[in-house]
Amino acid sequence: MPAATDDNTYGVQPPGLDFKDSNTIPLPPPKHFQPSLRYPSSRKTIYDRNLSRPSSTTSLASFAYIFNTIITYHHAKSGSVSEIETRLNRAGYPIGIKMLDLLLYRQSGKAVRPIRLLELLQFIHGALWRGLFGRAADALEQSTSKKNEYMIVDNEPVVNTYISIPREMSQLNCAAFVAGIIEGVCDAAAFGTEGVTAHWAEGDEMWPGKTIFLLKFQEKVIERDEAIKASVG
Amino acid sequence: MATATTSKASRMGEEIWKTRVDKISAEVLTLTYGTLVAQLCRDLTLPNTASQTDYLAVNAELDRMGYAIGLRLIEDFLAKSQNTGHCSNFREVAEVISKVGFKMFLNVVPEVRGWQGPPAGEEGAGGPVAFSLVLEENPLAEFVELPDDGRAQDELWYSNVLCGVLRGALEMVQMQVEARFTSDVLRGHESTEMRVTLVRYLQDELPADDD
DSSP states (O other), rough: OOOOOOGGGTOOOTOOOOOOOOOOOOOOOOOOOOOOOOOTTOOOOOOOOOSSSSOOEEHHHHHHHHHHHHHHHHHOOOOSSSHHHHHHHHHHHHHHHHHHOOOOOOOOOOOOOOOOHHHHHHHHIIIHHHHSSSSOEEEEEESSSOEEEEEEESSSSGGGGTTOOOOOOOOOOHHHHHHHHHHHHHHHHOOOOOEEEEOOOOOOOOOOEEEEEEEEEEEHHHHHHHHHHHHOO | HHHHHHHHHHHHHHHHHHHHOOEEEEEHHHHHEEEEHHHHHHHHTTEEEEEEBBBBHHHHHHHHHHHHHHHHHHHHHHTTTHHHHHHHHHHHHHHHHHIIHHHHHHSSSOEEEEEEETTOOOOOGOEEEEEEEEEEEEEGGOOOOOSSSSSHHHOTTTHHHHHHHHHHHHHTEEEEEEEEEEOOGGGGGGGGGEEEEEEEGGGGGGGTOOO
16 A cells, blocks of 8 residues: 555545555545425425325416516616517526426336427427427427527417517517527536527517527537437448 | 405406416416526525525515505506406405405415404504415415525525516505515415505595595
8 A cells, every 4th residue: 555645635535546555545435415404294385285286276467477587687686688688588488398207207108308309399399398388389480590500499488478578679579588498408418508689579460479599509419419320320 | 345345356366367367378488487486596695605595685675676666556456357446355355365456367276264353444553463365376486495504494485576566556556554474385384365454544645636
């Protein structure tokens, strides 16, 4: 066993040393986790309720009040339109991470997360939208110029139902919240993005609230997908 | 009297829910409310700490947000429940809040319990007038578990926004009330209950031209 050296007091493994003979300091075994939460004896906890229970409905107005409160809160803390959108995106992000698992769990048959890019996009366009808004999104498109950009179109985002944007902030689209949810789903499914953003599709007379969600995937995601495609054929 | 009001209010609540309310998945509301509370828990921290939530400040902020909602929500409530007529006493108010208000906005009907005060119609006689709303189902708190930090279960009232909503909405119809949670299954209690106490009727502040 080699003698302890001064520069090895913190248990850092010097290069070239055999693991067995090193004089690393063993970490103490992790403390056994002791939950300290109290639960009602009626067992009305999240662990006792069936995750697959049919989702009940509530009033759209209540959602609008809460969503409006969130927007007001972030508006007061933001200096610009883009900052509001970023904050709304961050508010939606953790929802997306949880929705992926929840929706996969509820899928009839097998709970397999999307492996291919197209599967993921169809999952967002279909299952995610149905889970959240009771219907599929209106379109799924690929950018003609950039192969890492995809667009999901919603003609009339539910979240924008009671929202009117003041003229001086006309660029603001509060569906940035939904963009955050999408980004969360993509990240949780290991399809890293360079951001998901919500934009107004201007000029559509039939659907004045039409919104385009722009998904920009990281290059490596595209490369991986092409590699799988090449290997599978 | 009370039972007649109860069944009338129940029917009306059901009717309004079926015919006049735009709906959305309850889970979207749950998750959206959760993201708001989580944000407040991150933003409102105890002095000189970066990550210790000031839960009392979160309660207060949720109540304040609810109050702002209540001030606007009452218009929606009155518009949709046009045939309610006036409540002649605070007991009827309790029934209408539970059977019509909660039904209309959250699709749940909390049970009115723990009535305290003089007989119906004689609230002016003095003494506290109060009731409890027992929420068998709480759409705001589905999927929720409070942080296991030894404090949240003693300090945070997760659904406190509802207290503010009641306070704000009732103030707009000339009732000053105090609303607070007295128990919550999230804290390990057996039920989720709010206590609503009438402070006073704001009759003096009626606009002169109001009919």
